[in-house]
Amino acid sequence: MKALGVTLLLIACACPAGATVFEPREWSDERHRQRYHDLIEELRCLVCQNQSIADSDAELAADLRRIVFEMIEGGESDEAITAYMTERYGDFVLYRPPLTPFTVALWAGPALFALIGGTMLAVTLRRRRSREDAGTLSAADRQRAERLIAGED
Amino acid sequence: MKTRHLVPLLVFAALAVLLGMGLDLNPRIVPSPLVGNSAPEFSLPRLEDPARRFERSDLLGRVSLLNVWATWCVGCRDEHPLLVDLARSGTVSIFGINYKDQYRPALDWLRRYGNPYVTSGYDAEGLAGIDFGVYGLPETFVIDPQGNIVYKHVGPLDPAVLEEHILPIVRSFEGASG
Missing domain, CATH: 1.10.8.640 (Cytochrome C biogenesis protein)
Known part of the structure; x- marks a missing residue:
């Protein structure tokens, strides 16, 4: 220390x-x-x-x-x-260079990366949500599953 | 499904190539806006004879090198023998700007290591240096007979830089005039 x-x-x-x-x-x-x-x-x-x-x-x-x-x-x-x-x-x-063809990447880069990251986030979230929806059981299915686990059938 | 797994690998490869190229760049070399333009006006006392002045007009009429040097600059000491040899060969006239230096030590330096310069301007305040956009010594400018800066090298000259970049320019002007 x-x-x-x-x-x-x-x-x-x-x-x-x-x-x-x-x-x-x-x-x-x-x-x-x-x-x-x-x-x-x-x-x-x-x-x-x-x-x-x-x-x-x-x-x-x-x-x-x-x-x-x-x-x-x-x-x-x-x-x-x-x-x-x-x-x-x-x-x-200049710490803030003017926008020229040479500095376009510098100025547009952060926005571009934010856009790519944002799109990836949105796609991932949507996919995860649809997977969760698919996973929910209806009440009848749940009862049937519980019966199966309990070994009634 | 398989191609999807290749995506991270491709992204990695692209990034590696990009960063690898970056390693090859020297961030200390800043492109000068002066290259391709007229050399700035200056008027400095001559190191060897302060009563006389060294001015932009002295550079006109022939292709020349303008070398910015100082006794406190280690790189200048490194490149100095090359400049002395170049001057001795008579290939090109070399002019100097003695940048933010002390008068006596600068003269002693030339006496000790040889003086390749037709003349050196004594730029004690470094104002001519700033007009030339000097930021890291030594710097060498190639100036055409009309007084335009055609090339700039930052850092000590070495035989490779001289042979690949500077001498071809010098020769191209010799061909034009002779």
Whole structure:
């Protein structure tokens, strides 16, 4: 039990995820801060691919955060910032890539699998129900069966 | 009835093939939207002579390689002898972008291991690197005489990549001009 505790502690120490890097920023407008945080959560870090640039400690992520900060303070729109990123790194940087022939599987996949799973569930349930219906005995059959078991015939 | 029992097996086989193909992909290679497009504008001080600048226009007129490197990058050290040999053979002009590095160590590095670059731009802030969509060093771009990026390789170059991907492109432009 103690060993488990130690292991969990070690795992906790090994994952700095979520510990967003502290970077003091001077905002001219409180709304800019909100946009900044929303944007950096939506942009994927290319170095640590399973982290957003908000979570990543990679130097490139820090540079990109600074660029987002400067572009927001420079009056750029969210669309302009997203375009800046995709021009350089492709749709890959977006955690929500646009729907293109290339990403159709990504967008339609979950719905497709839910549909397949749902159909299988419905078919199984219906089949089970019809089997149960077939198994119920009429009162006369039950009496006859009981007689047979009791060995009257 | 019999064919029904084959369904799970077929699903498994299909999945195995799909996942097997997935193992062969390298998720670190992100297709660059820049390939096929014009190389971004940049202007950097030259590492060897900071008073002069290295700009996009320096790449025009001939096919060239643009190699992004740094002294802190282990892969750059690996591929370096290959670049030195390539430069010595005179096959293609190699330009460098020294990405987020320190000035002195970068110069020492070139002195110690050889300098294959016509020139290297000193990109201390990494902004030119970002314009080129650099995310993992070393990266090598093949740039045509008009300044378009025709190919990009992420990671250390090796003889196979050079022979199969990069040199054929270089030769195709030599044929066109000569």
